[in-house]
Amino acid sequence: MSEGGKQQRTQQKRQQPQANLDNGQHQASQDGTANGASKRPGPQATSTPPRKKARLSGPAPAPAVSSIQEQRRLLPIAKGREALVAEIRANEVTVLLGETGSGKTTQVPQYLLEAGLAGAAGLIGITQPRRVAALSLAARVALEQGAPVGGTVGYAVRFDERCGAGTRIKYMTDGMLGRELLGDPLLSRYKVVVVDEAHERTLRTDLLLANLKRILRVRNGESGDNRNPLKVVIMSATLDAEKFSRFFSNAKIVYVKGRQHPVKIFHAVQGQTDYVDAALRTFFQIHVDQPPGDVLVFLPGQEDIESLDAAIMLFARQLPAGAPEVLVVPMFAALAGEKMGRIFGATPRGARKCILATNIAETSITIPGVRYVIDTGKAKEKRFLAGAVGGGFDTLLTRDIARANAMQRAGRAGREGPGFCYRLYTEDAFRAMAPAAEPEILRTGLAGSMLQLLCLGQDLQELELMDAPDVEAVSSALRTLFLLGALDSTRALTEMGRAMAAFPLEPPLARALLASKELGCTAEVLDIVSVLAASAPLFIDAGEQRGASVEARRKFVHPAGDHLTLLNAVHAYAAVGGGGADAKETEEKEEGVGRSARKEWARAHFVNERVLREARSIRAQLVGVCAREGLDARASVGDDADPMLLALAHGLAQNAALLMPDGTYKQVMGQAIVKIHPSSTMADKKVPAIIYNELVYTNQIYARGVSSIPKSFFASLGAFNRRAA
DNA sequence: GTCTCGGTA
Missing domain, CATH: 1.20.120.1080 (Four Helix Bundle (Hemerythrin (Met), subunit A))
Structure with a gap:
């Protein structure tokens, strides 16, 4: 988008103020109230910053509970505890499909420890793609165990490790376990390795899975050293479960239901060529017509974020007196620290926050207070082109997201209560999307x-x-x-x-x-x-x-x-x-x-x-x-x-x-x-x-x-x- | 004439 194009768009909008807002732009999807989000795992615990500990047990439509142990018992996964432990005990590899809010990431390691699957002194390692997740999960689970972090429950991420002689449950980045392989190629200290968020298929997760398969052959194989067998638990989204199962010799797939607020999804009736303009109109449609609640807009990159920021501010000034104030908050990884902090500030009374984010808000950062999501269906993707002589180069192009990402984005509206997601693309376009993003190992330099x-x-x-x-x-x-x-x-x-x-x-x-x-x-x-x-x-x-x-x-x-x-x-x-x-x-x-x-x-x-x-x-x-x-x-x-x-x-x-x-x-x-x-x-x-x-x-x-x-x-x-x- | 997102003792 050229500078001139942006100017022109802004000018046009100035001449056609919000009266032009298109109320008929969206229709409810067939599966209207079905919450697409619940099909996607990714326990909120994993992406919540450490200081938000109190929210780690998930959205709590359940009655107010006082004790931590009561909260544990009320998690959806708690009902299936005995069966789950039995399955994992019986199989060397288990694929666990847990929907958002099931509690799998915090509970499974504790169940396994309490059931004695880590032996008398063995380690249970749980890997995460992101360091904040490892840190906050360790804090929550340590609290549930009534021990300080670094006691029974610890963590290991780059620059920061809290593990002691008594540590049995260790939350860590997958990269850190990859590093540990260099010094201990059979991961012999670990009795159980849990690979969480495996559906994300990051480069490090894929390399870890390949190594776990190799280690299983040695430690669990008939000719191998059978005295120290390893158990592997893969936690993934429904979409990829069968593929993980096939990779690990048709491993048993276990399903755990989640707990998530419903998100009503609307699709565009017609395809939108200018998604920034469509997002602008949809935002004001929400702002003028809908009850309070913050809005999260997913955009491909900084340029679109700045362009939409300017356009929203321009219109917000023309709203009639007494209309709620609009607070625009841009969010992308290159932003300086102090501006990132604005995300977590409470929305002033009578105002509506509008967060303009890249896919950083899909998994890495969880923003409280979001009730409405606007999804452009686009993201920038870096891809290594090896074909060229001279080392190849990267492309960085805007592409359609995958269905799994669209569902993840929608789910961001249902974290604290029922929410709404406005997709700026048609339902046919949604169905035409790839089911899941291509694994990173196929897109990156090696x-x-x-x-x-x-x-x-x-x-x-x-x-x-x-x-x-x-x-x-x-x-x-x-x-x-x-x-x-x-x-x-x-x-x-x-x-x-x-x-x-x-x-x-x-x-x-x-x-x-x-x-x-x-x-x-x-x-x-x-x-x-x-x-x-x-x-x-x-x-x-x-x-x-x-x-x-x-x-x-x-x-x-x-x-x-x-x-x-x-x-x-x-x-x-x-x-x-x-x-x-x-x-x-x-x-x-x-x-x-x-x-x-x-x-x-x-x-x-x-x-x-x-x-x-x-x-x-x-x-x-x-x-x-x-x-x-x-x-x-x-x-x-x-x-x-x-x-x-x-x-x-x-x-x-x-x-x-x-x-x-x-x-x-x-x-x-x-x-x-x-x-x-x-x-x-x-x-x-x-x-x-x-x-x-x-x-x-x-x-x-x-x-x-x-x-x-x-x-x-x-x-x-x-x-x-x-x-x- | 301009930069999606992660991660390594």
């Missing part, structure tokens, strides 16, 4: 996973996976690892590869860090890669304040490009309020003065402080690995840019492009013409050679995170010498 598996002595191609990736994706990953020097020409893991795998980083970043050893700039490369490994961009792109943000950050800009600009910002932040990059100890004890000064500095420079804090944690972890791998984390070259750029180039060798006579950039390893992303400090600079963090196709193939390097670097990069082979 170099990192492949390196991890090789360290376990496994091969991605030989591993029995639920869905095997394409040959092109596998060979692209092998090629990347070979060019980085992690594999030799016989595909065997090298010393370099083993060292790279020790770092919790993507292979290119790990390679850059290792290259910093010879170049004496480990301190600087650590600063840079830890920010790149964080979960959001450092610099906030603040919509209409875009000009101001560019101006505020001008002082960080380094002529060599984005990587050193980033480093300047990290250094500047560390200098504010006296807190250095390594000053974690003192900082925590420090008075609020330095802390508020840093916060204000970050706000003024449009820098995401949450990202800086996350990067600091990552950096501290990397420093620990550096010590074991023989890198001096304090080695610094001061302001000398060339060693840092050369170290980065060793990791990003596949991501290099040269300026052509016609002013475009062409990949060095590959044929693609790439364009420098407009957000880069190198946009329009026309330097002879660049390296970049990633290539993303949206409207064009954009290089993001770009630095200028001397052409003379290429000759010294191992990747270029290996390329011929």
Whole structure:
């Protein structure tokens, strides 16, 4: 959507105020009051932030209950407790279909422990795709067990672990259990592994399932060590249950009913071409006609969110006096921390909150007070295209969501009471959607996973996976690892590869860090890669304040490009309020003065402080690995840019492009013409050679995170010498 | 001329 298009839309709406709202736009679905949401599992407990503990037992239409044990007994799953435990006892693998609100995630581990299925001292591990879920579940279940977190019930997520000698139930991220495999390939401490939210089919869940199948063969097999058998419980949505069952030799499927408020679903009568406009009209239709309750709108991305935000505010000002106030709250992952907090603030009396969210609100964040959901049926999806020579690239395109996601979105309206979902697409369009999203392992680059598996002595191609990736994706990953020097020409893991795998980083970043050893700039490369490994961009792109943000950050800009600009910002932040990059100890004890000064500095420079804090944690972890791998984390070259750029180039060798006579950039390893992303400090600079963090196709193939390097670097990069082979 | 979402001792 162009800037001009947005303007035009806004203008049109100004001339046709809310009188134009289309009341006949929606019709109730055939299954009107049927709550599509109840077909989708995903216990609310898993996605509720820690501070919302009180809501973990789910929406409680049941009579008020006083004790925690009474609440446990009233959960739908409690009725089937004996039968469930008997099934799990009788089978090595059980697939458990639990609807939302069944209580399966909190209760099953306790049932198994109390039934003695973990033996006298064995562990029950429950994996989650998201860390907040692991944290909040452990807190709730510890409360139910009457023990402190870290006692009988503990958790393990990156940067944070609370488990003791007496811990028997361990909530953890699936990535963390994947890491544990490296040191204990048979997971011998675990008597039971429960894989929760398996229907999400994340990359880590799929790799874990493949490993569990392998472990079962060894620990439970006839020829194997039968003294320490493992039990596996897969928790999933109805849709995928049979597939999980088939994967685990037709494992028994057990169904548990949920408890969820009904959500009435309306479909559009006609297909909508402009979903932002349709969402605008639907919102005001709700706002004018419907009883109080907040509205959650699902949109594909930041651009649409900002566009709808502006349009809603424009109309809200034209509402007649006395109409309820409208409070628009945008929500997407790149948002700074303080703005995220607005989501959880209570809606002022007489006002209506309208949350404009990406699919972050589908699973990761649960917003209280939502009664109405507006679903555009769209989401952005990142997909790795391996086919292209030169390492391939990602596409980031808006696509139709799957039916399972549509049902999950609808369910967000029924968390606290009966709700309503307005789909901006027809019922036929809903039926035409794919039943479930494609598993992540088929959409993503695999170099990192492949390196991890090789360290376990496994091969991605030989591993029995639920869905095997394409040959092109596998060979692209092998090629990347070979060019980085992690594999030799016989595909065997090298010393370099083993060292790279020790770092919790993507292979290119790990390679850059290792290259910093010879170049004496480990301190600087650590600063840079830890920010790149964080979960959001450092610099906030603040919509209409875009000009101001560019101006505020001008002082960080380094002529060599984005990587050193980033480093300047990290250094500047560390200098504010006296807190250095390594000053974690003192900082925590420090008075609020330095802390508020840093916060204000970050706000003024449009820098995401949450990202800086996350990067600091990552950096501290990397420093620990550096010590074991023989890198001096304090080695610094001061302001000398060339060693840092050369170290980065060793990791990003596949991501290099040269300026052509016609002013475009062409990949060095590959044929693609790439364009420098407009957000880069190198946009329009026309330097002879660049390296970049990633290539993303949206409207064009954009290089993001770009630095200028001397052409003379290429000759010294191992990747270029290996390329011929 | 612009950036869905997760995660790793």
